[in-house]
Amino acid sequence: EPEVTQTPSHQVTQMGQEVILRCVPISNHLYFYWYRQILGQKVEFLVSFYNNEISEKSEIFDDQFSVERPDGSNFTLKIRSTKLEDSAMYFCASSKTIRLANQPQHFGDGTRLSIL
Amino acid sequence: DAKTTQPPSMDCAEGRAANLPCNHSTISGNEYVYWYRQIHSQGPQYIIHGLKNNETNEMASLIITEDRKSSTLILPHATLRDTAVYYCIVRANSGGGADGLTFGKGTHLIIQP
Numbered sequence: 001e002p003e004v005t006q007t008p009s010h011q012v013t014q015m016g017q018e019v020i021l022r023c024v025p026i027s028n029h030l031y032f033y034w035y036r037q038i039l040g041q042k043v044e045f046l047v048s049f050y051n052n053e054i055s056e057k058s059e060i061f062d063d064q065f066s067v068e069r070p071d072g073s074n075f076t077l078k079i080r081s082t083k084l085e086d087s088a089m090y091f092c093a094s095s096k097t098i099r100l101a102n103q104p105q106h107f108g109d110g111t112r113l114s115i116l
Numbered sequence: 117d118a119k120t121t122q123p124p125s126m127d128c129a130e131g132r133a134a135n136l137p138c139n140h141s142t143i144s145g146n147e148y149v150y151w152y153r154q155i156h157s158q159g160p161q162y163i164i165h166g167l168k169n170n171e172t173n174e175m176a177s178l179i180i181t182e183d184r185k186s187s188t189l190i191l192p193h194a195t196l197r198d199t200a201v202y203y204c205i206v207r208a209n210s211g212g213g214a215d216g217l218t219f220g221k222g223t224h225l226i227i228q229p
Contacts, residue, residue: 004159033216043160043203045216056216091159102148102207105217107159 002026004108006092012114013082021077021111023092032075033093033105034067036060043091049075050097079113087115119143120204125224134191136223138204141185147208149180150217151189153200153225160203160219163189199227 005024013019025032034046047057049067066078075094079086089112093105121139128134140149150165164171164178166187171178177190191198203222207215 035216042221043154043217043219045218048216058216093159102165104150104162104165106162109157109159 004092004094004106006090006108006111008111009109010112010114012116015084015115016081019079019082019113021079021090021092021113023075023077023108024073025075025092025094026106027073028096029094029106030097031055031095031105032067032069033095034077035091035093035107036088037091037110038085038088046077082113082115084115087113089113119206119218120220122202122204122220122223124221125226127226127228128191128194130196130227130229131193134194134198134225134227136189136191136202136204136225137186138189139186140204140206143184143206144208147206149178149184149187150205150207151176151178152203152205152217152219153198154203154222155197155200163202194225194227196227196229198225200225 007022032049035043037043045058047061047067048055064080068076089110091107091110093107095105096103119142148165148167151163152160154160164173164176166178166180180187201222201224203219205217
């Protein structure tokens with residue numbers, strides 16, 4: 001069964017450094033998403049992406065964050081200058097689109113980001 | 117904030133049916149009910165979704181009340197691997213599919229041997 005893959009599984013970065021988290025969505029999916037989950041807290045939506053532009057973003061997704069689909073298979077989340085509070089699990093998800101019905105989002109297993 | 121209410125935890129004996137309730141009393145006519153689960157240290161896993169009819173797939177059944185204000189996820193024969201946090205989420209049929217999901221705290225289901 002096709003799945004969303006994320007790399008690396010664990011990323012350790014010094015505060016203030018830039019970090020890029022990578023995702024390969026399911027191949028025939030057209031919508032892509034990033035979520036985060038701080039340890040012990042809820043899963044929070046960050047951003048959705050379609051047709052090479054952001055569709056929706058939350059208040060968490062400020063100017064320090066950016067997303068990109070650099071080629072036909074990868075979808076990346078960049079944090080420009082990391083802060084301690086960016087430490088979390090980051091999940092990528094993707095979904096198909098069918099105009100007449102909702103389609104479920106399928107998640108990867110996440111990247112654990114640790115900011116030192 | 118999440119538009120659903122779930123019990124924080126439940127126990128179920130292995131081999132028995134696990135019935136997980138969810139209240140969504142403010143659900144709108146165009147909102148679907150989605151269920152996901154999160155096994156420790158993994159990403160959320162899609163289980164099932166529905167609008168107003170009951171639904172069944174290889175993982176579970178979803179029973180939605182006639183007034184759509186509540187639903188129940190049924191795992192027919194629970195195994196130890198079903199121990200996870202289960203999330204009930206309502207989501208509008210935007211037609212485009214780009215809406216982010218709003219996760220609550222979910223129900224921590226513990227399957228007892």
